[in-house]
Amino acid sequence: MGLFGSSKEESTISKKIRPTVIRTENVAKELVELATKNNINTSSLDFTILEVQTYKRTCKAEQAKEEVEWEEIYKDEIYKLDDVTSILNPEFQIKQVYEIEIFSKDSDNDMFRDFHAAVGANATKCKVFLSIKEGSKVNSSPEFEEDFLNYINKSKVRAGILINIFDEMLDEVVSKISALAKVDESLNYEKNENILISEAYEPMQTIDDDLILHFEHKKEAGENDRVDHSSRGFIKSVLKDDILIEYIKAKKGKAGRNCRGEFMEPREPEITQEPTFTVDETIKMVDKPDNIQYIAKENGYISLDGTVYTIKSEMDVESIDFKTTGSITSGLDSDVTLSVKENDAQKDAIGNGMSVEVSEIDINGNVGPNAKVHARRATVQGQTHGSSEIRADDLTINVHKGLAIGDKIKITRLEHGTAIGKEIEVEQAMGGDIRAKDIKIGLCTSHVEATASRLIEISKLQGSENIFTIDPLLQKEKRSGLNENQVEISELQISIRDITKEVDKYKKLIKDNTVAYNDVKKKLIHYKKNGIKMPAAFINKYKQFQKMQEHLESIKEEKNVKDSKLSLLSTQTATFQDNILDARIINRDRWVGHNELVFKLVDPPIELRFNPLEGSDSEVFALVENSDGQYEIRAIIE
Known part of the structure; x- marks a missing residue:
């Protein structure tokens, strides 16, 4: 059965047909029908274009197509068709009739048998390309240009693409490729290549109207971003x-005609999204030819009151939690002021895990666990949970147990929370960590760690086990600045040491060679004066000595520059040290219990510790330098 099947396949492939001449508008259809009739593969057929006839007619809508005669356009008049007025006239029609001779393909004598290319087009068929596959090759011949043009035209006709119309670029394409083939005697394509061979009139798509609510668009979560399910917008x-908001106006597209000669009429636009709302004076409307834009005239949040959009800056909410509002993020620069009314001590005004970011916020009640609040100004009249975080330039908190970060912070009662800022005032400190440039504590009980870069002042002390520290490098930027300073100083010291060695080396070389140099110099002057040719060896020695002198001056100058820079950096380091000498720890009350004062030196990087005597009245402590040049913590007069 297998042998019989193979024999039948071979006979089908090898079967020849008699050359057949046909007139047709559809070459591909004729090839398929002839192949089917003779029980052979279409790929085994080839054809020659004997004649091309182009016809046109103008058929008005009220006329029956069969009543309108086709008028032939002769080849030398085809260029007249390339006229937008007629080509884009919907009543205008064009077609081509081809007289072809079909015959069995002779692969052995087909010069394009290894040239693998196809005619392809974009979706509208308005642009047609010759797509040449990687690895294609063809040898040159005396009539290559004509053969190649025929090859392309046959491919176009087979694909239903008109020839000699919309293909003004084809002659140049064929000419360039033929020139390459003649120079190299062959063409070899090492990669795929697409060449434009026809271009008609691309239609412009119809645009339906659309209403885009830009304010509702959120940033899409990236591949590595976590989706915040608590955010409700x-x-x-x-x-x-x-x-x-943007209203896109409907616009009917423009007609086109493709490379098959087909007219492409755009559809009528659909209008379904016309605005049914209005805006107030906070939003301006800009009417443009293609759209209407609604633009914010001020910062805030957008609100729809009935059918009127407006921008507001203040909002009252009962509470912020997962079920109702979700997290609220309007931005620090949004000018939105939020007031959270919930003040029940048993409930959270800001719920578990909620995030809030607004310009200003007033919280009447409590901030719950894992909640985060970020604002320019914030007040918390209740208490903060130990796992909460509040950030604001200007921050006021009643009872604080969590983390507070800001510039200016006021806390009524600190209960083992952490406060980090520039200026911090605490009325009652009952344990906790305070870090700032200036710290003022009204009543300090026990287990408080206060670290400042300039001042710690306590009005009343009622506890012990407190640690008060002065650290001039408390702020990150200062610590980073000192680290960079010290690294640069170390690098400069190494560089100066190496340059100093080189300076000493060249000074010795010049000193050891000065006598010889002067002797050579005298001889060269003598030779020049008497018109005697100067020996090359003398000239080279003279130039070498001069280069040594120039190099010495250069490295001496470099050393001076680096010495000056080292001096400046050392002064900057000293400035960090000077800051600590101006810092103070002040207790306006008597010292009770065990408390510790700490001053952190910059250079050398050591800590000095001191325990004020219980019951002593010493108020102001500072770091001073004694007669031995050593630093110590000492009570001073304010």
Whole structure:
């Protein structure tokens, strides 16, 4: 059965047909029908274009197509068709009739048998390309240019693409490729290549109207970003000049005609999204030819009151939690002021895990566990949970147990929380960690760690086991600055040491060779004076000595520059040290219990510790330098 099947396949492939001449508008259809009739593969057929006839007619809508005669356009008049007025006339029609001779393909004598290319087009068939596959090759011949043009035209006709129309670039394409083939005697394509061979009139797509609510668009979570499921978009924050809403006006597209000669009429646009809302004076409307833009005139959040969009800056909410509002993020620069009304001591005004970011916020009640609040100004009239975090430039908290970060912080009662800022005032400190430039504590009980870079002042002390520290490098930028300073100083010291060695080396070389140099110099002057040719060896020695002198001056100058820079950096390091000498720890009350004062030196990096005597009245402590040049913590007069 297998042998019989193979024999039948071979006979099908090898079967020849008699050359057949056909007139047709559809070459591909004729090839398929002839192949089917003779029980052979279409790929085994080839054809020659004997004649091309181009016809046109203008058929008005009220006329029956069969009543309108086709008018032939002769080859030398085809260029007249390339006229937008007629080509884009929907009543205009064009077609081609081809007289071809079909015959069995002779692969052995086919010069393009190893040239693998196909005619392809974009979706509208308005641009047609010759796609040549990687590895294609063809040898040159005396009539290569004509053969190659025929090859392309046959491919176009087979694909239903008109020839001699919309293909003004084809002659140049064929000419360039033929020139390459003649120079190299063959063509070899090492990669795929697409060449434009026809271009008609691309239609412009119809645009339906659309309404885009830009203010509702959120940043898409990236591949590595975590999706915040707590965010409800409760507040749609906006900034001045933001485009809030955009109405895209409907627009009918423009007609086109493709490389098959088909007219492409655009559809009528659909209008379904026309605005049914209005805006107030906080939003401006800009009417443009293609769209209408609604633009914010101020910062805040957008609100729809009935059918009117407006921008507001203040909002009252009962509470912020996962079920109702979700997290609220309007941005620090949004000018949104949020007031959270919940003040029940048994409930959280800011719920578990919620995040809030607004310009200003007033919280009447408590901030729950794992909650985060970020604002320019914030007040918390209740208490903060130990795992909460509040950040604000200007921050006021009643009872604080969590983390507070800001510039200016006021806390009524600190209960083992952490406060980090520039200026911090605490009325009652009942354990906790305070870090700032200046710290003022009204009543200090026990287990408080206060670290400042300039001042710690206590009005009343009622406890012990407190640690008060002065650290001039408390702020990260200062610590980073000192580290960079010290690294640069170390590098300069090494560089100066190496340059000093080189300076000493060249000074010795010049000193040891000065006598010989002067002797050579005298001889060269004598030779020049008497017109005697100067020996090359003398000239080279003279130039070498001069280069040594020039190099010495150069490295001496480099050493001076680096010495000056080292001096400046050393002064800067000393400035860090000077800061600690101006710092003070002040206790306006008597010292009770065990408390420790710590001053951290910069250079050398050591800590000095001191325990004030219980019951002593010493108020102001500072770091001073004694007669032996050593530093010590000492009570001073304010």
